[in-house]
Amino acid sequence: MGRWEPGASGRLREAALALYLEHGFEQTMVADIAERAGVTARTFFRYFADKREVLFDASPELEEKSLAALEAAPATASPLDLVEAALDAAADVIGHNRELARKRHAVIMANAELRERELMKVAHMSAALADGLRRRGIGDTEASLAAETGAAVYRVAFQRWVDAADDLDLRDAVRQSFAQLRTLTATN
């Protein structure tokens, strides 16, 4: 098998998700994933550190693009505007393939260890956004609150997007959830 595998990472991801859904995450071995994708286990490990990383390897890109959007926002943007810009960028990364996101979500929800890891990733992302806000001069508590609230909004939007029977754009879902948050807090 050649050193360079065109589309191998995509095939490995598809194969992994299919096997996790069919047999469960615990029961699936890296060798099974590689076999289904038509590559060697060695090739698998060129792309992913372990079988868990197949589910979480988008995190660095997500964080990078979100922070870049936060930093690029105009100086007049409010803390919540900055978080919204960051999460819009995150939705742009995630939102292009709902079928993949649905499968990934179903696999994670079926396994306690994966659910915990997902929560840790979200917590890490929220902390990174709060740091980004602080670098723009926003106060400590306000930065945490805006980032944590943003994470809450994103989670709700993501769930709605995954569950939606009709065509729904993840970026639209995020925007709608931010609007709903503003309504929710304004009626008080």
Added chain:
Amino acid sequence: MGRWEPGASGRLREAALALYLEHGFEQTMVADIAERAGVTARTFFRYFADKREVLFDASPELEEKSLAALEAAPATASPLDLVEAALDAAADVIGHNRELARKRHAVIMANAELRERELMKVAHMSAALADGLRRRGIGDTEASLAAETGAAVYRVAFQRWVDAADDLDLRDAVRQSFAQLRTLTATN
């Protein structure tokens, strides 16, 4: 040793937190905790299922009192008012002993497994609040958003309370964070 141990659970909790801080959570055995508290390991297991439960056994009471407060709120209360009432009740349970809360928080932050478990508990609590809101006739997405946002507000308030050098009441901290959230979303 008698079957009934006056204050044994409190002594076990103090002993456990002290040992977790001194030697680390992993390195501490139930036998060590029991010894420091002056009881047998058998007594430990009468109060706690394992050494992790010493840190998380307040969760059922928290959930119960929060949901009771949510249910007791007036019919005119907005979704966010309901969440605020629930979290005020939670703060009332947690807020009476900041030293204990600080130690517990330090132990949890020092251990990845405990941090994950804490996140799961918060996620579970948030889901329970969302269900409580739905039972009061609030729409599905609005209920999730209000509960998740409340969890975000609570986390920030709790961190501020734990970090505060001066006297700060946890319930006041929660109220202030809700007020800050309203400001944050209103300026947009």
